[in-house]
Amino acid sequence: MKRSMAATAALLLVSLAGCATDEPAASPSDASSAPPAGAGTGEQSKFFVQADYDNELALLDAAPTGPADKPWEQVLNPKMVDTAKFKKDGPHKICFSNAALNNPWRQVGFKTMQAEVEAQGDRIEEFVHVDAEGKDQKQIADINDLLGKSCDALIVSPNTTATLTPAVEAACKAGLPVVVFDRGVDTDCPVTFINPIGGYGFGHVGAEFVSQKMKPGGKVLALRILPGVDVLETRWSAAKVAFDKAQVDVVGVEFTDGDPAKTKKIVNDYIQRHGTIDGVWMDAGAVAVAAVEAFQDAGQPVPPINGEDQLDFLKMWKDEGLTAIAPTYPTYQWRTPIIAALRILDGEQVSAPWKLPQPTITQENLDSYLDPNMPPLHYAMCGCTDLPGYPQRWK
DSSP states (O other): OOOSOHHHHHHHHHHHGGGSOOOOOOOHHHHTTSOOOBTTTBSOOTTOOHHHHHHHHHHTTOOOBSOTTOGGGOBSSOOEEOOGGGOOOSSEEEEEEESOOOSHHHHHHHHHHHHHHHHTGGGEEEEEEEEOTTOHHHHHHHHHHHTTTTOSEEEEEOSSHHHHHHHHHHHHHTTOOEEEESSOOSOSOSSEEEEESOHHHHHHHHHHHHHHHSOTTOEEEEEESOSSOHHHHHHHHHHHHHHHHHTOEEEEEEEOTTOHHHHHHHHHHHHHHHSOOOEEEESSGGGHHHHHHHHHHTTOOOOSEEOOSBHHHHHHHHHHTOOEEEEOOOGGGGTHHHHHHHHHHTTOOEESSEEEOOOEEOTTTHHHHOOTTSOTTOBTTOOOTTSTTTTGGGO
16 A cells, blocks of 8 residues: 655555554464465465454455445444443544554545545534654554543554554543544454454455466565565465465565565566566555566566556556456545544444445456546545545545
8 A cells, every 4th residue: 555765665664554454463273274385475474363364255245234325334244332321412522543644545544534524514623633653652642642632532543553552442441432443453442443354355356366367377476565564464364375275386475665666676686587477466556556667667568466546556557458456445444433433422333343345446347446637646445525625635
């Protein structure tokens, strides 16, 4: 999951990973089951957990329950929990502690959440949003402040996992129903944790496609945002498994900082060094267009590549006839916490965790996601076309 200038890249590093869930680091016993190092891919990440990897890949083929036309209300392998103790008469005050609003994915998502609040009508009397600006300490202070604001329910998208865990636990102890989404925390005290399938699923889909579409044993360049962020680490962990299995030659694993100019330079350097690159894998698709442009600028064919559902990439894919795929981390997930909070306050059961579908855009369904009337940095899977203010609110 954006920027055109290197000066903005540092501000957005952590938030670029906010397009996804946080997952626990592997324990020593997990590490023993990790796949061996392969050519160019290095050792498996400490974030790799075999059981979580296996579960996410199984979920890719799982049939969701819920309304067929509302994936933000669907659940994969539901595990229902009782919420009767939180039942409360409305209208309600819903509070939201947000990790950040500093990239297009989060901006599109938050607009979708605001529209969902509006769509709920008089069920929500007040919606309070606090932006942590990508800062752990600010979010801790934000949550502490919200505990004194008479919120009926608290939604949290944590900036980081471990650091925000105590703040979320404090909210739980205060008696609030807490809903965590997008990224997780190291506690099961929230009523539910909402997110799509996750990083392993994303990384696997992209790497499998690139491996299958390039020549056997060809050269792959892996472009990453930054190290040490769990969702990005699990994406790379799954890609490593696929690349090791396919025995491709991963000639580089480089960090772009989410900066288009840096991305172009990296790709150009590898073209100059290796002559040809046969595949490009990315752990986030925000700079996919920049990567494609680097090949075009060098007069080289664009190899098989993965991006995301950002419209600038989808349009380039269509216009240039790329060999591409777009695993996604849908922004429609921003609707679900509002729906979940209201169900909890109604005393209805909800799934914990609440795993949402994570569709993939392929050549076969690409046209259905293209929308020339929406801006380049809009995300196709916003799930927002039926919400108040569409399309103006998202432009």
